[in-house]
Amino acid sequence: MSNMTTSEETDDILKYVILPMLLDLIDKYMWFPEPTPLKHLHSSQFQELLDMITLDHIEVKQRLKAANIKVVKDWKVGSTLDYKIYVRRYEEKLSFWKGHIKSEISIALGKYVARLDKRKFKV
Numbered sequence: 565m566s567n568m569t570t571s572e573e574t575d576d577i578l579k580y581v582i583l584p585m586l587l588d589l590i591d592k593y594m595w596f597p598e599p600t601p602l603k604h605l606h607s608s609q610f611q612e613l614l615d616m617i618t619l620d621h622i623e624v625k626q627r628l629k630a631a632n633i634k635v636v637k638d639w640k641v642g643s644t645l646d647y648k649i650y651v652r653r654y655e656e657k658l659s660f661w662k663g664h665i666k667s668e669i670s671i672a673l674g675k676y677v678a679r680l681d682k683r684k685f686k687v
Contacts, residue, residue: 568651568652568654568656569633569649569651569656573628573631573633573651576624576627576628576631576633577628577633577635577647577649577658578660578668579620579621579624579672580621580624580625580628580635581635581645581647581660581665582665582668582669582672583617583620583621583624583672584621585665585669586617586669586672586673586676587614587617587618587621589669589673590602590610590613590614590617590673591614593610594607594610594614597610601673602677603686604685604686604687605677605680605684605685605686606684606685606686608684609680609681609684609685612680613676613677613680616676616679617676631651631652632651632652633649633650633651633652634649634650635647635648635649635650636648636649636650638657643661643662643663644659644660644661644662645659645660645662645665646658646659647659647660
């Protein structure tokens with residue numbers, strides 16, 4: 565990102581990109597948890613995760629809107645996820661390597677799971 569966005573805004577843009585992907589992933593894991601990293605969760609905890617992430621996604625969208633930042637997918641086939649970012653009347657291109665996005669999703673998932681009540685985990 566250029567100097568048009570603050571580091572907080574750049575963090576919000578990344579969250580804006582990964583949180584919907586994380587929601588999709590958890591939604592898939594919820595139906596067949598056994599082969600996934602979430603097999604130890606109690607069934608009610610999947611909904612807790614979805615609720616936490618949805619709330620964070622809404623907050624990120626509101627912050628970006630307040631900062632007058634719009635994020636638009638500009639995907640092509642390849643190893644990156646490309647976006648056009650409209651920041652206070654300027655346009656920036658932003659690309660994320662898919663491996664980086666997978667890593668960020670994994671880190672975010674770990675942080676959300678850490679907020680769950682561990683006493684409900686299956687053993």
